[in-house]
Amino acid sequence: MGSEGRSWRSLFGMRAVVILVTVVALLSLATGIANISVPETTGPLGQYIPTSVQQAAGFTGALTGFLMLTSVWGLRRGYRVAWYATVALLPITGVQGLVQGSVLSLPLVSLSLLSLPTVLVNYRRFDNHLSVSTGQLAATAALAGTLVYGTAGTYALQEEFVQVSTLTDALYFTIVTASTVGFGDVTAQSAQGRLFVISLVVLGTASFALALGSVLGPAIQARFSRALGTMTxxxxxxxxxxxxxxxxxxxxxxxxxxxxxxxxxxxxxxxxxxxxxxxxxxxxxxxxxxxxxxxxxxxxxxxxxxxxxxxxxxxxxxxxxxxxxxxxxxxxxxxxxxxxxxxxxxxxxxxxxxxxxxxxxxxxxxxxxxxxxxxxxxxxxxxxxx
CATH class of the missing domain: 3.40.50.720 (NAD(P)-binding Rossmann-like Domain)
Incomplete structure (x- = not known):
């Protein structure tokens, strides 16, 4: 009876959750990249889904794979927030696999559906709370606020910019400008637009620096704290x-x-x-x-x-x-x-x-x-x- 209990826990326990979610994350990442271009081998739903939608599902599938790998990191440490994120992401990966309309995505859809019950029954095993400092919350709020400000402002001033007609264009311009990448394919055509870009660059640089500091700062401080034997x-x-x-x-x-x-x-x-x-x-x-x-x-x-x-x-x-x-x-x-x-x-x-x-x-x-x-x-x- 003891060996049966151990076998049951190994099949449906915490380790099984981590392994299944890792495989789903890697499949989502791989199929997303493979389906960014128009898939040559379409699945049963491929003929009913527009090509643009399939490509969009490929991009978002790759992003979801990266997010799920982050959830795996949290699951390995028993974080409850990682459990919630995994429960939310597994249905998304399944839907993205269906929308991609490729035979390559069928294993992703199947494994996403099979993994969800295993994750759900192990709810009590993930009871650790993630410690988030005030600085990290402020950095997250600043970064999110900058993206909202830049996207909304660019879309509202779209007549002042070249090649901005949708919210996607506005979000794209906000990210490349706030991160100081600046490809130059979207430019301001008026003084009002240029003033807005200046404000976006200042806010973007500050928020990205704050976010980077909130991530690297605690890590450096924790290293010194461990060496000196004190608390962060x-x-x-x-x-x-x-x-x-x-x-x-x-x-x-x-x-x-x-x-x-x-x-x-x-x-x-x-x-x-x-x-x-x-x-x-x-x-x-x-x-x-x-x-x-x-x-x-x-x-x-x-x-x-x-x-x-x-x-x-x-x-x-x-x-x-x-x-x-x-x-x-x-x-x-x-x-x-x-x-x-x-x-x-x-x-x-x-x-x-x-x-x-x-x-x-x-x-x-x-x-x-x-x-x-x-x-x-x-x-x-x-x-x-x-």
Whole structure:
């Protein structure tokens, strides 16, 4: 029964979705390119579809293939948005294959229809959310706005341009002008048209540069962040209702492991770059900075934090970190660990809501165990489970 279950998952699981969608993307790309010219071998619907429509389906089919390859990249990472994009693109590839009217497109149509049920039944497997920064949203909006502005403006001023009579012509002119390609086949014939072209070039250059920066900037920043062991700006922007761990030491290590095993988002603030690099290599979010300074705590958004944990081996540094955290967010819950028993009340006066002394707890458990009490191990086990 176990082998049958594994066989079922391999046939209709996440890997099958990625493989099927990849094949559909490659078929869409190949058949689209093959059918850009008038196909010599027509399918059953070829005689009923105009040649211009078949050629248009070839162009759009190649574009859909590229878009679907992008969806494959997202599916491999389990993104939900990639699942939605794939569900939308699969029917489109099927329709484009039919409209292309070629025998070469029949495998594309068949596989598109067969792949859709497999993608649909695996909805729950793609539950990761794609993180999009404010800069990337702004770049997308700027690029889309420039294309709309250029297309609408060129079409409205078509009498001022040579060879512009349709929206397709206007879109073509907008893209080649905004991207500074400028073939010169469409030119402005009046001062009004030239002023519009100047505005389009300025907006196009700015929006394309912004879009390029939003893509390359995070990638470069992520590379430096991995090397330095700290978080990127995009990761910091996504922090909300999270736990902040101030400092890192022997007491902190087990609680970081406990947090990493759970579903709560957390970030460690430490001024030790070597420790930060080590934690980042284990997938832990880290911000390099002094845990007792205001700026690092603002950067990790302590104002919207769920709780703060302070548990290093230095009670004096912990007290300063607690004072800073309490000042920046009077309502946040602060939990601390005192390495010395006499410092428990001091950490409470500094602003901690709860202060535990691992040495005291461990010592009392050891004494009870030495005196022969039988429930000590069960108490320790319950503490570990909790």
């Amino acid at each position: 700006t995009e990761q910091l922007e996504l922090l909300e209702n999270h736990v902040i761990v101030l400092g890192y030491g022997d007491l902190t290590e087990p609680l970081v492991e406990e947090l990493a095993d759970g579903s709560t988002r957390f970030v460690v603030v430490t001024d030790d770059s070597n420790t930060a690099t080590m934690l980042r290599e284990h997938g832990v979010d880290v911000f390099v900075g002094d845990p007792s300074d205001d700026e690092p705590l603002h950067e990790v958004d302590i104002e919207h934090a769920r709780a703060v944990i302070v548990a290093t081996d230095d009670d004096a540094e912990d007290a300063f970190a607690i004072l800073t955290a309490r000042e920046l967010n009077p309502d946040v819950r602060i939990v601390a660990a005192a390495s010395v028993r006499e410092n428990v009340q001091k950490l409470r006066r500094a602003g901690a809501d709860t202060v535990l002394s691992p040495a005291v707890i461990g010592g009392r458990l050891l004494v009870r165990s030495a005196l022969g009490e039988s429930d000590v191990e069960s108490v320790a086990d319950r503490l570990m489970e909790e």
